[in-house]
Amino acid sequence: MEGVLDHPMRELLCELGGFDYCVTEFVRVTSQLLPNRVFHRLCPELRQGGKTLSGTPVIVQLLGGNADMLAANAVRACNLGAPGIDLNFGCPAKTVNRHDGGAALLKNPERLYKIVSEVRKSVPTQIPVTAKMRLGYEDKSLAVENACAIEAGGAAHITVHARTKVEGYAPPAHWQWLNTIRQQVSLPIIANGEVWNVSDYKQCREVSQCTDVMVGRGAIRTPDIGLQINSANQNTPYSPLQWSGICYLILDFYQRIEHIPTRFACSRLKQWVGLLSNGYPEGKDLFSRIKRLKDVQLILIEINRYIK
Numbered sequence: 001m002e003g004v005l006d007h008p009m010r011e012l013l014c015e016l017g018g019f020d021y022c023v024t025e026f027v028r029v030t031s032q033l034l035p036n037r038v039f040h041r042l043c044p045e046l047r048q049g050g051k052t053l054s055g056t057p058v059i060v061q062l063l064g065g066n067a068d069m070l071a072a073n074a075v076r077a078c079n080l081g082a083p084g085i086d087l088n089f090g091c092p093a094k095t096v097n098r099h100d101g102g103a104a105l106l107k108n109p110e111r112l113y114k115i116v117s118e119v120r121k122s123v124p125t126q127i128p129v130t131a132k133m134r135l136g137y138e139d140k141s142l143a144v145e146n147a148c149a150i151e152a153g154g155a156a157h158i159t160v161h162a163r164t165k166v167e168g169y170a171p172p173a174h175w176q177w178l179n180t181i182r183q184q185v186s187l188p189i190i191a192n193g194e195v196w197n198v199s200d201y202k203q204c205r206e207v208s209q210c211t212d213v214m215v216g217r218g219a220i221r222t223p224d225i226g227l228q229i230n231s232a233n234q235n236t237p238y239s240p241l242q243w244s245g246i247c248y249l250i251l252d253f254y255q256r257i258e259h260i261p262t263r264f265a266c267s268r269l270k271q272w273v274g275l276l277s278n279g280y281p282e283g284k285d286l287f288s289r290i291k292r293l294k295d296v297q298l299i300l301i302e303i304n305r306y307i308k
């Protein structure tokens with residue numbers, strides 16, 4: 001997730017556990033073969049075998065509309081050690097869509113086919129090529145056709161965010177549409193959208209009939225959501241993290257980003273506390289205390305107040 005699930009956050013969440021794999025922020029591909037340093041900046045895990053230090057595979061996400069360039073950059077990512085390539089057909093950002101990328105491509109299933117098949121035939125066969133799509137751009141009329149085009153192109157699975165571009169991030173997510181798509185293709189569909197807790201996870205699986213679920217914002221708002229889901233699936237006891245445990249995580253996160261300029265570190269801390277505040281009542285209190293602070297040490301003092 002662009003601007004949120006960067007390398008330090010991936011390392012932290014995967015170390016906590018519960019995720020089978022994760023995906024980088026998008027690598028924007030236009031008309032050139034990007035230098036290695038771009039891939040290493042967005043995916044430092046490439047230097048450690050394409051996995052987080054705790055061993056979770058990190059798939060490189062590419063975004064763009066030029067099939068040949070996407071294929072060339074996918075090959076480069078694989079040569080650098082990417083364990084998989086994920087193609088973004090869901091980004092709703094105006095600038096991205098205006099420049100022939102993300103959800104704009106959902107208007108044309110043939111283009112999806114061309115992109116997926118070019119990338120598929122270019123990268124080594126053992127490297128999975130996957131795609132992430134929304135249900136459509138303005139409406140859902142091409143949802144099945146788009147999924148079929150991605151399948152025909154050779155994708156190993158499709159993650160479907162159960163909303164159109166126009167629906168943005170507004171609830172609800174239309175999980176029943178995932179079942180409709182699932183019945184028309186033979187590759188696995190990974191359900192995505194509005195899974196915030198174990199109960200949503202169960203309901204999403206029930207309605208979509210999909211085995212696997214991708215969690216986006218829920219993983220930022222409830223960092224141990226993967227552990228909660230796994231314990232529910234395995235019927236094993238698990239005590240969800242309480243607020244003081246979350247505050248330890250925030251301090252841990254700070255240690256991972258303290259090398260960046262102070263103002264960026266402050267905004268990353270505020271951004272995360274802001275997102276956490278939707279899941280933990282104490283988070284609201286903390287957020288109101290830190291939202292105007294510009295000195296990172298003062299922010300850390302406020303966070304430390306909650307540590308028992």
Ligand SMILES: Cc1cc2nc3c(=O)[nH]c(=O)nc-3n(C[C@H](O)[C@H](O)[C@H](O)COP(=O)(O)O)c2cc1C
Binds near residue numbers: 024
């Ligand atoms: C800040 C932000 C950045 C995102 N960046 C990406 C991205 O780079 N690639 C992508 O496929 N989806 C991206 N998404 C969409 C999420 O992956 C996910 O599909 C969407 O948030 C719905 O799932 P959720 O309800 O579990 O969050 C982003 C979403 C947000 C809120």
